[in-house]
Amino acid sequence: MRxxxxxxxxxxxxxxxxxxxxxxxxLTAARRAxxxxxxACALPQLPEGLWEEAAALAAGLCLQAASPAGExxxxxxxxxxxxxxxxxxxxxxxxxxxxxxxxxxxxxxAFARYRRLVW
Numbered sequence: 001m002r003x004x005x006x007x008x009x010x011x012x013x014x015x016x017x018x019x020x021x022x023x024x025x026x027l028t029a030a031r032r033a034x035x036x037x038x039x040a041c042a043l044p045q046l047p048e049g050l051w052e053e054a055a056a057l058a059a060g061l062c063l064q065a066a067s068p069a070g071e072x073x074x075x076x077x078x079x080x081x082x083x084x085x086x087x088x089x090x091x092x093x094x095x096x097x098x099x100x101x102x103x104x105x106x107x108x109x110a111f112a113r114y115r116r117l118v119w
Contacts, residue, residue: 003027003030003031003034004027004030006030006033006034006051006054006055006058007023007026007027007029007030007058008026009051009052009055009058010026010029010030010033010055010056010058010059010062011026011059012055012059013055013056013058013059013060013103014026014059014062014063014066017059017063017096017099017100018096019062019063019066019096020066021062025062025065025066026058026062028062029058029059029061029062029065030054030055030058032058032061033054033055033057033058033061033107034046034054034058036057037050037053037054037057037107037111040108040111040112040115041111041114041115042115049114050110050111050114053107053110053111053114054107054111056103056104056106056107057103057104057107057108057111059100059103060099060100060101060102060103060104060107061100061104063096063097063099063100063103064097064100064101064104
């Protein structure tokens with residue numbers, strides 16, 4: 001499987017999370033995920049069993065780059081007021097950032113397990 005196919009698989013994850021799937025960002029994330037998995041497992045080529053993990057990692061990396069974790073919308077701002085109230089965890093942005101972190105962590109756990117079993 002090539003980087004383009006990996007990016008297409010990752011795009012499905014990104015769209016399911018409600019994020020924007022830009023081709024250039026997906027290709028960059030796919031390249032990074034592909035090399036990270038190959039380097040961590042010391043493999044010249046990625047076996048079929050790790051493509052889904054690499055796609056999940058690429059999607060997580062793309063989502064992390066697209067939405068910073070501190071993203072929150074103001075709930076109330078009053079003219080002349082010095083306090084601004086921000087919404088918390090119920091916003092799509094922080095939830096998407098948490099999902100991206102979990103996608104990355106889950107994929108890294110999966111290919112680390114592969115590395116231990118194959119070696």
